[in-house]
Every structure is written in structure tokens, then in C-alpha cells.
Amino acid sequence: MNLAAPPKVSFKQRMLKVREEAIVHAVNRLLAEKGFDAMTVDEVAAQVGIAKASLYKHFPSKEDLAAAAMVRVMRRAQDFIASLAEDAPPMDNLRAVVRWVLQVKLAGDMPTLPSQNSSLRATLIANRDYMDGLMDLSDRLGAWIEAAQARGELNPQLPAIAILYTFFARACDSVVEFLQMGGLFTDDQITELVLSTCFEGLNSR
Amino acid sequence: MNLAAPPKVSFKQRMLKVREEAIVHAVNRLLAEKGFDAMTVDEVAAQVGIAKASLYKHFPSKEDLAAAAMVRVMRRAQDFIASLAEDAPPMDNLRAVVRWVLQVKLAGDMPTLPSQNSSLRATLIANRDYMDGLMDLSDRLGAWIEAAQARGELNPQLPAIAILYTFFARACDSVVEFLQMGGLFTDDQITELVLSTCFEGLNSR
DNA sequence: GTCTATAATCAGATAGAC
DNA sequence: GTCTATCTGATTATAGAC
Numbered sequence: 001m002n003l004a005a006p007p008k009v010s011f012k013q014r015m016l017k018v019r020e021e022a023i024v025h026a027v028n029r030l031l032a033e034k035g036f037d038a039m040t041v042d043e044v045a046a047q048v049g050i051a052k053a054s055l056y057k058h059f060p061s062k063e064d065l066a067a068a069a070m071v072r073v074m075r076r077a078q079d080f081i082a083s084l085a086e087d088a089p090p091m092d093n094l095r096a097v098v099r100w101v102l103q104v105k106l107a108g109d110m111p112t113l114p115s116q117n118s119s120l121r122a123t124l125i126a127n128r129d130y131m132d133g134l135m136d137l138s139d140r141l142g143a144w145i146e147a148a149q150a151r152g153e154l155n156p157q158l159p160a161i162a163i164l165y166t167f168f169a170r171a172c173d174s175v176v177e178f179l180q181m182g183g184l185f186t187d188d189q190i191t192e193l194v195l196s197t198c199f200e201g202l203n204s205r
Numbered sequence: 206m207n208l209a210a211p212p213k214v215s216f217k218q219r220m221l222k223v224r225e226e227a228i229v230h231a232v233n234r235l236l237a238e239k240g241f242d243a244m245t246v247d248e249v250a251a252q253v254g255i256a257k258a259s260l261y262k263h264f265p266s267k268e269d270l271a272a273a274a275m276v277r278v279m280r281r282a283q284d285f286i287a288s289l290a291e292d293a294p295p296m297d298n299l300r301a302v303v304r305w306v307l308q309v310k311l312a313g314d315m316p317t318l319p320s321q322n323s324s325l326r327a328t329l330i331a332n333r334d335y336m337d338g339l340m341d342l343s344d345r346l347g348a349w350i351e352a353a354q355a356r357g358e359l360n361p362q363l364p365a366i367a368i369l370y371t372f373f374a375r376a377c378d379s380v381v382e383f384l385q386m387g388g389l390f391t392d393d394q395i396t397e398l399v400l401s402t403c404f405e406g407l408n409s410r
Numbered sequence: 411g412t413c414t415a416t417a418a419t420c421a422g423a424t425a426g427a428c
Numbered sequence: 429g430t431c432t433a434t435c436t437g438a439t440t441a442t443a444g445a446c
Contacts, residue, residue, distance in 0.1 A: 037242035165383040175374035201406025
């Protein structure tokens with residue numbers, strides 16, 4: 001419980017914060033829609049309705065814009081996790097998180113970054129908020145994974161870290177796009193299909 | 206059986222073919238290493254050891270270069286499939302194909318394209334060799350998938366097309382990169398891990 | 411067909427006034 | 429901090445000689 005007085009935030013500072021949130025929101029949408037390379041800073045500025053030079057007063061580079069969007073989506077994930085019952089069966093929570101990821105992706109709200117871009121990776125690793133969020137997420141999911149393995153629900157022969165990475169990879173699983181493009185399935189059907197193949201696999205049981 | 210006389214191919218034509226193969230090989234490597242956007246035509250030319258203008262005599266655009274690399278990898282997949290025993294259990298063949306895909310990817314030989322780039326997609330769709338290869342691949346794998354489902358080995362409740370897409374998506378599954386970056390596993394271990402989670406799932410059995 | 415040299419464009423980043 | 433205008437560099441693509 002934090003009993004300290006809330007920090008005094010001026011009106012100007014709040015306005016600034018709101019603007020920055022608008023920027024990051026726009027970046028998030030553009031990253032989800034066209035990816036990092038195809039997204040231009042001009043577009044971001046246009047979408048927010050400010051000049052490009054103003055963007056650069058808030059964020060020093062395009063890479064930092066992308067990093068801010070990644071921090072945003074990680075915060076949203078943390079918020080979702082916080083909304084889950086801590087004492088629920090770990091498997092239920094893990095499935096809920098993966099389902100949430102798929103739904104965000106299907107809604108076109110999941111920013112994706114090229115995993116090979118090294119200058120971008122350097123920016124991400126140097127970003128404290130990003131790294132902290134990633135660690136926190138890994139810790140929380142990792143605990144559930146190990147609990148589910150101890151209960152014999154998740155395969156205990158798989159390294160927990162491999163399971164964690166498998167979950168992370170669902171955020172950029174192209175099978176979602178393939179199924180979406182095909183147009184044969186609703187978003188809900190795609191969600192359940194991918195969720196099923198992720199946990200139950202493709203084989204018969 | 207083709208009993209027609211082989212077409213006469215001049216020395217010059219063979220040289221041309223060899224050069225084009227060198228170009229496409231270089232493109233394949235660069236696409237696998239850094240992706241389409243980060244790959245520059247200058248780099249390709251430098252790697253092949255010819256002038257950029259000469260490249261454009263062979264391929265009309267960067268997109269067509271990428272398409273040629275995709276045709277190449279699809280041919281390799283078709284060759285691999287042709288090497289499998291037609292009368293082997295379909296599941297064995299499917300696992301073998303997915304294993305092959307993972308090994309190519311782990312070896313850094315799997316070209317990856319940004320799925321969102323529309324001009325690139327247009328070029329691919331307009332490319333006869335690419336589309337024919339994709340159809341052929343889909344037909345062959347689709348037949349095995351349905352056979353495996355009929356035998357009750359692959360889950361018959363899953364739409365065959367969804368299983369097919371799930372296989373295709375393994376070619377750009379970022380879990381492979383995550384596991385590779387972590388440095389905790391050998392390539393063979395990663396192959397078996399991903400193969401297992403793909404078919405058997407993450408749950409205990 | 412291969413080369414050198416160059417066009418044409420585009421995008422990330424900045425200068426400097428207000 | 430916001431703007432307009434501009435710089436700078438990189439990149440795709442082509443012109444034209446050989």
C-alpha cells in the first residue's frame with residue numbers, strides 16, 4: 001500500500017503525457033498493420049496530427065518509437081495478467097494469456113518487429129522499461145509454467161524456458177495471418193484452433 | 206517418362222543459368238540473414254561479384270529477386286518430398302518435412318518475407334513458378350494430412366487446411382530464433398523440441 | 411550482358427524561427 | 429514544444445559506352 005502523497009503533476013505535464021500516449025498508440029497500430037520497416041515517421045506524425053519534428057522532441061529515433069510501442073503492449077499484457085485470479089489453476093491462466101495474445105493479434109493490435117534488425121534490438125535492450133517488463137512477464141508466466149508442469153498438466157519433459165518461448169512466439173505466429181487471409185474461419189474459430197494446436201498438438205489424443 | 210531429345214542448350218545459356226543461380230543463392234542467404242527490407246540490391250550485386258546494373262538485366266526488380274529465392278526454396282522442398290518413400294506412413298513423411306524445414310531454418314537458409322508487404326505479394330502471386338510450386342506443395346502435403354487424419358493419427362477434428370497452414374508457419378516460427386539466441390540448446394535439440402510441440406503439443410499425454 | 415556513372419526518390423533526422 | 433523548410437544519406441532503378 002502506497003501511503004505517500006501522489007506526486008504533483010502539472011497540467012502541462014499531463015497534456016504531454018496524453019500526447020505521448022497518442023503517439024505510441026499510433027505507432028502501435030502502424031507496427032501491427034505494416035511492420036517496422038514499412039512504417040514511416042511521416043505517417044506516424046500525420047496520424048497523430050503533429051509535425052515530424054515534434055515527434056523527435058518526444059522520441060529520439062524511430063527505433064525508440066517502436067520500443068515505446070512494445071512497452072505499451074507489454075504493459076497491457078501485465079494488466080491482463082493482473083486481472084487473472086492468482087489462485088486459479090495455472091493452466092487456466094496460461095491458456096487465458098495465450099488466448100488474449102491471439103485476440104490482440106487478430107484485432108490488428110499486436111505490434112511486430114523484425115527480429116533480425118540489430119539497431120532495433122540494441123534500442124530494445126537498452127530500454128529499461130522494456131527489459132523490466134519482459135523480465136516481469138517471464139517471471140510470472142514461468143511460475144505458472146512450472147506449477148503446471150509439477151501438476152503434470154504441461155509436459156514436464158519440456159524445458160520451461162522452451163514453453164515460455166513457445167508462448168511468446170504465438171504473438172507473431174504467421175498461422176494466424178494465413179488463416180485470416182483464407183477467410184474460411186471467424187476470429188473466434190482461429191483463436192480456438194491455434195490454442196488447441198498449441199496445447200494439444202496436431203496429433204490425435 | 207520423357208523420351209523426347211533433351212533441348213539443346215548452348216554454352217552461353219548454361220553460363221547464364223549458372224550466374225542466375227549464383228544470384229538467387231546470394232539472395233536466399235541475404236533474405237534468411239536480414240530479411241527483405243534490410244537486404245539491398247547493392248549487397249546482392251557485391252556478393253555475386255557483378256555490377257548492380259547487370260542484376261537488373263536478369264531480374265526486373267528487387268521483388269522479383271525475392272520471388273526467385275522463394276521459388277528456389279520451394280523447389281528444394283519439392284526435391285526433398287520427392288526423396289521420401291511414397292508408401293511410407295503419411296505421418297512419417299509429414300514429420301520428415303517439418304523436420305527438414307526446421308533444419309533449413311536453423312542452418313540459416315530459410316528466406317523470410319514480410320507477410321504484409323503488398324507490392325511483394327503482388328509479385329509473388331504474379332509469379333507462375335511460385336504459385337505452381339505452392340499449389341504442388343499444398344497438394345502433396347494435403348494428401349498426406351488427410352490420409353493421416355483418416356488413420357486417426359492426425360486429429361480429424363482439425364480442418365486439413367489449418368494443419369497445412371500450421372506446417373507452413375513453422376518455416377517462419379520465431380520460437381526457433383528465440384531458442385537459438387538463448388544458446389541453451391543445440392540445433393538438433395531445437396529441432397526435436399519444436400517438432401514435439403508441433404505434433405504432440407505442450408500438454409502432458 | 412557487363413560495366414561506370416547517375417538519375418530519382420524517399421525517409422530519417424535536424425535547423426531555426428516562433 | 430511546435431512548426432516549416434531543409435539536410436543528408438541511402439536505395440532502387442536506369443542511361444549509355446563498350
